[in-house]
Amino acid sequence: MLNISQLLATELSLQSFQVTNALELLAEGATVPFIARYRKERTGEMTETHLRGLFERFAYLTELEERKGSILAAIAQQGKLTDELQVKISACLQKTELEDLYLPYRPKRRTRAAIAKEKGLESLAELIKSLNTPIAKPRSLEEEAARYVSSERGVLAIADALSGASDILAEEMADKATLRAYLRDFLLRTGVFTSRIKGDQAEGSTKFEMYRQYQAAVKSIPSHNLLALYRGETEGVLDVTLDFDEQTVQTYLASQEIHTKQPEIRSFYQAMLKDAFNRLMKNSLLSEVRTIKKQEADIESIKTFEANLRELLLSSPAGMKPTLAIDPGFRTGCKVSALDQTGQFLEYQTIFPHQSANQRNQAAQTVKHLLEKHQIELIAIGNGTAGRETDDFVKEVLKTLDKKPIAVMVNESGASIYSASPVAIAEFPDQDITVRGAISIGRRLQDPLAELVKIDPKSIGVGQYQHDVDQKLLKKKLDDTVESCVNYVGVDLNTASKELLTFVSGISAAIANNIIAYRNDHGAFRDRRHLLKVAKLGPKAFEQAAGFLRIRDGKNPLDNTAVHPESYHLVEAIAADLNVPLTQLDQFAEKIKTVNLKKYITDTVGEPTLRDILAELEKPGRDPRAEFKYATFMDGVKEISDLKPGLELEGVITNVANFGAFVDIGVHQDGLVHVSQLADRFVSDPTQIVKVGQVVKVRVLEVNEQLKRISLSMKLGEMKSSENPVSSQLPIPAKDRPPTAKPQAKPQPQTQLKQHPTSPTLEDLQAKFGKKRS
Structure with missing residues (x-):
């Protein structure tokens, strides 16, 4: 059988110790975030991406070996x-x-071949095979077959x-692994997906209109087109x-299976091969x-979904x-809830600013x-129905105030799902x-x-087509993404919800x-070590979790950092050498560059962990997410009817x-910026240019008010995207925060057949994928 560890090292270009140690850590119950963050010495600094790829391939090969057995x-x-x-x-x-x-060895139903064998015809088949050679002497098939005619055995002619x-x-030919492998590859290389609308549906009457007469090469069809075909x-x-x-x-099958020049045998085999294939x-x-x-x-x-979800979660x-x-509304009014600085609900009011003038004043x-x-x-305004009017x-209202809170439009997708969920009911059982x-x-x-x-x-x-993809794989990948984001940012132990802690x-x-x-019984945690007093949270769980849990204003300042408790003694040694008390972590930044890492290396702690510790001490307790920015929508542009070609707007x-x-x-x-309109250069992967939550400036190209389609462009020339200070910002000092980790670029999609271009038109795409905000 396979040496899985060695094979993984070869396939993934890793050293043997990396594979062995990573698999050992996994077997010991370590999680991917923990291994990537706190066991870099053992894995040779493998990233989360590398670790997940290794573990997925290991699981595949392990299942393969079990199946082989x-x-x-x-x-x-x-x-x-x-x-052999x-x-x-x-x-x-x-x-x-x-x-x-x-x-060939899989148990089969009673096939035509099995019935023929029951009739004693297997020896005739073997005889015909023996005649299918270059050196075989000619013999009459009919004469040979006549010997097998028997009414008793059911062979009547x-x-x-x-x-x-x-x-x-x-059946023997159809079961040959080499032939099946070649033909499968042939279909993948040369096949063409073709679609047409069923029945006599009028043109423009279906959301699958672009697939009325559609062709795309199997080897290069874009994933979204294929999923659309399958959905249709x-x-x-x-x-x-x-x-x-x-x-x-x-022709290929004949070249592989016919080895004689005898016309009668060749004719028999050609008919047999055609029947076998069809x-x-x-x-x-x-x-x-x-x-x-x-x-595929x-x-x-799912990769696209993962990338978008990561950017959204790390907003x-x-x-x-x-x-x-404020959850906006016209007829039923706007629902207004006040929250304190920890997110706790304070009170609730319903207002009706969109009815009469008197109600607006009230x-x-x-x-x-x-x-x-x-x-x-802060004022958060949902971006659904009546959102712009409420804004x-x-x-x-803010114009009449001296001290003005910052008002921001918030994407409310999924808020209604949450509000009716068991999680929300458990949190607020007495609220509407x-x-x-x-x-x-x-x-x-x-x-x-x-x-x-x-x-x-x-x-x-x-x-993208999230309900059409493999739901089991989707759930695993999305759960992995959420876990990665939660542990990347860290969690406040004293305010985190059960749902957040679970990740x-x-x-x-x-x-x-x-x-x-x-927490409810004993009050806020003051020390990470107190976690060991929690029921069912033993030493192993503490090891895995402690570094990702933060305690603000705790007994030990290091509890509010990403430094793991197992490394506190190293920080204490560094602090003593620098003559900086732990209670003054902010002073480390000035002296951190003078630290000689080699002085603190041990058998279990090497330079990778020490580098991470020093980086954390340089900016203790920092939030790794980017500086907060928000879009300012143009006044007077609230409906699709307000849009005109050439209009330049800010959006998210x-x-x-x-x-x-x-x-x-x-x-x-939502408007669509087609991939061809994202930049003044060729773009193979949109995630290289934009990400979910990014504030951008766009220009309106085309508006179809009847079909609610908006085509936009980011080719603005002198105008810039949100990488520059075009958007509004909250005064949060976060300039030194590292950028959000970006997903790996996807390979460039190949082109389709000439008669049907790979990229659908803007109009067709918006008809299929455009989202209307309710």
């Missing part, structure tokens, strides 16, 4: 396991190749005998076929190719400040009262669903990560509940797909 046992039980076959099976690196090898022999040879097929709108040159297939191979191979391409599309779509927090959260007085009463510093109302929604909007502004982890990522609105390394849902219970990226980016420009309908 069961297959070898099954073949051996049949008495058909040869040394065992070597081939043992050397397999892919599940598809392994199943191809097993196919010569044709029946030859047909039965053909069935036996066809599932919904009964599209007929999707995978076309290929069948004559080329027959009856026994074609449908299964087409299905396999479709499955392979679906898996799923992975590509800059406005800060834990007193906040007034609403203004209510807002002023709440602002003053709770010393509000204008708030601006009017609308109150919970407003609270969520406010908390999203204070700390997006802490609030968004309470919502199923699929409800946040940053995915901390080493903490299960049960332990998270126990932490909350301990709400979703990034393979074909471009969607931008909220404050008109309740």
Whole structure:
């Protein structure tokens, strides 16, 4: 069998010790964030991305080895396991190749070949095989077949005998692993997906209009196009076929299987090969190719979802400040909730600023009262229905105040899902669903990560065909992304919700509940070591979690840093040598560059960990997320009817797909910046240019008010994106924060057939993917 560790080292270009140590840590119960952050010496500084890739491939190969064992046992039980076959099976690196090898020995239903064998025709098939050689002497097939005619065995004519022999040879040929592998690859290389609209539906009558007459090469079809085809097929709108040159297939099979020049034998084999392919191979191979391409599309779509979710979760927090959260509405009014600087709910009011002038005045007085009463510093306004109108109302109120809170439009995607969820009900059992929604909007502004982890990522609105991809894989990847983001930022142990704590390394849902219970019973944690008093949180869980949990104003200043408790003694030694007391961590920055790392290296702690410690001491307790920025929507532009070509606006990226980016420009309908309009150069991967939550400036290219389609461009010449100070900023001193980790670039998509370009038109894409804000 395979040496999995050595194979992984070779495949992933790693050293043997990296693979061995990483797998040992995994077996010991260590999490990916913990290994990547606190065990760099053992893994050679492998990143989270490298570790997850290693563990996924390890799991695949482990499953493969288990499958090999069961297959070898099954073949051996049949008495058909040869040394050659065992070597081939043992050397397999892919599940598809392994199943191809097993196919001839897999238990089958009572096939035509099996029936022919029951009639005693197997020896005739073997005779015909012996005649299919360059040196075989000519013999009459009909004369040979005549010997097998027997009413007792059910062979009533010569044709029946030859047909039965053909069935036996066809099944044998169709089960050959080498032929199946070649033909599968042939379909992947040369096949063409073709679609058409079913029935006589009028042009423009379906959301799959761009696929009415569509073709794309199998090898290069973009993932979003393939998923759209499969969805259209599932919904009964599209007929999707995978076309290929069948004559080329027959020519190849003949070249591999026909070895004689005898016309009679060649004719027999040609007919047999055609039957074997059409009856026994074609449908299964087409299905396999479709499955392979679906898996590739799923992975590509999920990668995009992961990247968008990461950027959204790592959105800059406005800060834990007193906040007034407003869930806008026309007829039912605006729901207003006041939150304190820890996100705790204070009180709730309903105002009606969009009814009569008298009600608008009353609403203004209510807002002023709440602002003053709770010393509000932030105002969060949901961007759904009545969002822009409510934003204008708030601006009017703020003009009358000397001390003006900062008002920000907040993406409320998924807030309604949260407000009706068991999580929200448990948090606020006595509050109405609308109150919970407003609270969520406010908390999203204070700390997006802490609030968004309470919502199923699929409800946040940053995915692409998220309901069409492999749901098990999607959940795993999104959970990994949330875990990565939570541990990257760190969690305030004394304010974190159960949902947030659950994603901390080493903490299960049960332990998270126990932490909350301990906090409620004993008050705020003052020392990381007190975690060991929490039920079910033992030394292993403490090891995994402690470095990612923060305690502000605790007994030990290091408890509010990413320094792990196991390394406190090193910091104490460094502090003593620098003559800086731990209570004055801010003074470390001035002297940190004079530290000689080699002085503190031990058998278990090397330079990587020491570098991390010094980096943390240089800026203790810093938030790694970027500086907070927010978009300012243009006054007077509230509806799609207010847009005109050439108009330049500020907006926020709400979703990034393979074909471009969607931008909220404050008109309740996201506009699309097609990939060709993202920059003045060729862009193969939109995530290289934009990310979810980024503030950008765009120019309106085209507006179709009837179909609610908005085409935008970021080719603004003298205008710049949010990488420059074009957007409004909160006065948060975070210039030194490191940039958010960016996802790896995806490979450049290949082009389609000439008659159907890879990139769909702006109009078609917006018809399919454009999001209307409700």
